[in-house]
Amino acid sequence: RGSPPPRNPANQLTQRQLTNLRAPRRREARSAHVTSAIKASDHAEIKHSVSDAHVQDQEQYAEMYARSLEDPNGFWRDLAMQDFHWETPIPEQHHSYNFDVRKGPVFTEWFKGGKTNIAYNCLDRHVGDGHGAQPCFLFEGNDVGVDGAMSYQQVLEEVCRVANFLRSVGVKKGDSVAIYMPMVCELPIAMLACARIGAVHSVVFGGFSSDALASRIEDCKARVLLTCNAVKRGPKVINLKQIADRGCEVAVEQGFNVEHVLVYANDSAESREDTHMVPGRDAFWQDVIPQQASTAEVEWMDSEDTLFYLYTSGSTGKPKGVVHSTGGFMTYAATTFKYVFAAQPGDVYWCTADCGWITGHSYMTYGPLLNRATQVVFEGVPTYPDAGRCWQIVDKYQVKQFYTAPTAIRSLMRSGAEWVTKYDRSSLRVLGSVGEPINPEAWRWYHEVVGDGRCPIVDTWWQTETGGHMITPLPGAWSEKPGSASLPFFGVKPVLVDEKGQELEGEAEGYLCISQSWPSNIRTVYRDHERYETTYFAPFPGTYFTGDGARRDSDGYYWITGRVDDVINVSGHRIGTAEVESALVAHPQCAEAAVVGYEHPVKGQGIWAYVTLMEGVDSSDSLRKELVMSVRSQIGAFAAPDVIHWAPGLPKTRSGKIMRRVLRKIASFEEDQLGDTSTLADPGVVASLLELRGK
Ligand code: 6R9
Numbered sequence: 001r002g003s004p005p006p007r008n009p010a011n012q013l014t015q016r017q018l019t020n021l022r023a024p025r026r027r028e029a030r031s032a033h034v035t036s037a038i039k040a041s042d043h044a045e046i047k048h049s050v051s052d053a054h055v056q057d058q059e060q061y062a063e064m065y066a067r068s069l070e071d072p073n074g075f076w077r078d079l080a081m082q083d084f085h086w087e088t089p090i091p092e093q094h095h096s097y098n099f100d101v102r103k104g105p106v107f108t109e110w111f112k113g114g115k116t117n118i119a120y121n122c123l124d125r126h127v128g129d130g131h132g133a134q135p136c137f138l139f140e141g142n143d144v145g146v147d148g149a150m151s152y153q154q155v156l157e158e159v160c161r162v163a164n165f166l167r168s169v170g171v172k173k174g175d176s177v178a179i180y181m182p183m184v185c186e187l188p189i190a191m192l193a194c195a196r197i198g199a200v201h202s203v204v205f206g207g208f209s210s211d212a213l214a215s216r217i218e219d220c221k222a223r224v225l226l227t228c229n230a231v232k233r234g235p236k237v238i239n240l241k242q243i244a245d246r247g248c249e250v251a252v253e254q255g256f257n258v259e260h261v262l263v264y265a266n267d268s269a270e271s272r273e274d275t276h277m278v279p280g281r282d283a284f285w286q287d288v289i290p291q292q293a294s295t296a297e298v299e300w301m302d303s304e305d306t307l308f309y310l311y312t313s314g315s316t317g318k319p320k321g322v323v324h325s326t327g328g329f330m331t332y333a334a335t336t337f338k339y340v341f342a343a344q345p346g347d348v349y350w351c352t353a354d355c356g357w358i359t360g361h362s363y364m365t366y367g368p369l370l371n372r373a374t375q376v377v378f379e380g381v382p383t384y385p386d387a388g389r390c391w392q393i394v395d396k397y398q399v400k401q402f403y404t405a406p407t408a409i410r411s412l413m414r415s416g417a418e419w420v421t422k423y424d425r426s427s428l429r430v431l432g433s434v435g436e437p438i439n440p441e442a443w444r445w446y447h448e449v450v451g452d453g454r455c456p457i458v459d460t461w462w463q464t465e466t467g468g469h470m471i472t473p474l475p476g477a478w479s480e481k482p483g484s485a486s487l488p489f490f491g492v493k494p495v496l497v498d499e500k501g502q503e504l505e506g507e508a509e510g511y512l513c514i515s516q517s518w519p520s521n522i523r524t525v526y527r528d529h530e531r532y533e534t535t536y537f538a539p540f541p542g543t544y545f546t547g548d549g550a551r552r553d554s555d556g557y558y559w560i561t562g563r564v565d566d567v568i569n570v571s572g573h574r575i576g577t578a579e580v581e582s583a584l585v586a587h588p589q590c591a592e593a594a595v596v597g598y599e600h601p602v603k604g605q606g607i608w609a610y611v612t613l614m615e616g617v618d619s620s621d622s623l624r625k626e627l628v629m630s631v632r633s634q635i636g637a638f639a640a641p642d643v644i645h646w647a648p649g650l651p652k653t654r655s656g657k658i659m660r661r662v663l664r665k666i667a668s669f670e671e672d673q674l675g676d677t678s679t680l681a682d683p684g685v686v687a688s689l690l691e692l693r694g695k
Contacts, residue, residue, distance in 0.1 A: 094303070133153065322526075
């Protein structure tokens with residue numbers, strides 16, 4: 001294994017790769033240099049006052065927070081009963097859990113015995129209260145001028161029709177349904193239709209490849225797939241149906257058969273006549289859904305019945321199917337939405353996330369509708385047709401709360417303030433950030449340019465596994481510090497621990513864990529409860545381990561320092577290094593691969609792949625492209641490595657473990673800080689990697 005040091009010019013990093021690397025690097029929010037930059041800004045506090053916020057000051061918060069930890073059973077029962085319809089009321093005692101692996105199996109129950117339905121609470125409840133005519137979705141297409149609106153009444157009727165269709169093809173409570181769609185209103189409608197009949201949705205982000213789709217379909221055994229013929233993203237047309245068809249074929253090769261495919265015809269991207277349909281399996285949404293009845297019986301669900309699976313990447317192995325249940329998720333998503341966005345019924349809210357990720361579940365589909373918001377559904381990308389698109393949409397719909405990822409802020413920031421200031425943003429009240437640490441520079445631009453210094457920034461830290469916001473400012477309730485997620489939400493008890501699991505008090509930096517159950521914590525990993533326990537509960541017994549590091553300052557504010565495991569966060573997308581490595585090694589000429597993250601000026605982190613070729617194989621630009629292609633086809637374009645670094649050998653310990661720390665230092669041009677390399681089996685490897693990287 002391993003080829004001799006390559007000699008041709010193609011071996012070095014390409015000019016393009018180098019140009020990407022040489023872009024100014026931001027160290028503020030990560031790595032060792034970070035702490036001092038952050039520390040210096042500890043005192044740069046900004047305080048807003050928000051007249052209609054639900055929590056007015058830190059005193060009120062402290063009181064509610066204390067009760068939420070002391071009496072979780074009562075605190076959350078009161079909120080859940082007061083805000084939602086329960087067909088069977090929640091029993092007085094409804095909550096129990098065990099987070100301690102030493103004391104037996106880990107489990108969580110909230111509102112157990114209460115029966116409800118989340119789709120009913122999102123739609124029927126508001127329509128029944130006389131709000132049927134209120135706009136529910138404001139659709140903004142990829143191309144300027146393509147738009148539309150749907151009222152709560154219309155969404156309810158469409159959800160019922162889709163629910164009836166699903167029932168007509170045999171979907172019952174507890175069955176899995178896969179959804180692979182772009183950001184059109186029919187995507188949240190499809191999710192709500194599943195929830196209405198008790199089917200478990202598994203949404204697969206539209207950027208995933210056919211292989212990734214197939215493995216998710218196969219893992220959750222979804223016999224029904226809802227998809228779309230095509231979508232326009234900026235100037236590009238993406239043929240989703242072709243990818244979905246291939247995904248179904250791959251599933252069949254793995255022994256699993258998708259029986260029904262419902263295809264929403266997105267005529268603005270591709271005409272129906274051009275869409276390939278499989279007779280007996282496929283039907284167009286527009287042909288079969290209008291024929292269904294516009295009312296459908298609700299399936300009353302026990303609070304602990306599963307609402308959805310969402311696959312997410314971890315440090316090792318294949319993606320995990322994160323399981324969320326009905327009542328806890330509903331209550332927590334709705335309550336966080338209300339408090340964190342200072343939301344009032346009827347507010348116009350816009351989250352740029354895709355429903356394929358958790359943010360699109362909690363803060364697109366469910367949280368806003370549970371609070372009767374009117375929300376913008378945007379099919380396109382923030383930079384098309386130009387860098388002013390987001391602010392044009394904010395202006396057009398008079399958006400009050402805007403929620404996006406730091407990567408989008410950084411990319412828009414580069415285009416200049418004039419794209420922002422030419423539009424009216426006076427409707428904005430709260431600006432949110434999610435997905436990765438926001439560097440103070442981007443924070444200030446967001447605050448000063450986008451929000452004219454008027455709007456609080458809610459930097460919300462949370463995860464697929466947590467179901468909702470965990471550490472976040474509440475608008476106006478306390479001062480914000482650029483780059484800090486600040487304080488825990490109700491019911492959340494963060495702890496910082498050292499490597500030995502010792503809890504650290506006061507000002508400290510360590511591994512971030514959560515020591516009490518909150519209503520929407522992950523219930524299990526689908527079909528792998530053991531993996532659930534070993535990943536989240538075994539590392540620091542008695543707590544849920546987040547995989548993130550954090551620092552707590554003298555005011556008790558938390559500063560998330562990023563993942564401490566082998567997960568890379570590219571533009572807010574979680575990518576497991578092991579997944580990318582296995583996609584690279586699947587190429588017949590690749591002997592070994594090791595992937596690390598490095599700082600990227602726009603994406604937050606980029607993907608740097610070290611590749612060792614098979615004996616006798618020469619590196620070349622075309623091989624580089626094939627390797628990138630291999631990742632695109634097995635995972636998706638968003639996981640494509642930014643850098644392929646030819647590696648005659650990888651730095652390993654004598655026991656054969658790859659020293660990723662060394663690879664990270666080389667990728668960040670910090671070879672002066674390699675640290676102790678004396679345990680390397682072959683110390684010469686480092687020099688040859690540096691030579692092949694260039695200066
Ligand atoms: C919601 C979501 C989770 C990981 C998480 C952390 C990072 C998310 C953040 C943040 C710093 C924030 N993350 N929000 N880091 N500040 N405000 O993104 O879920 O896709 O599961 O990613 O994202 O590293 O562990 P998910």
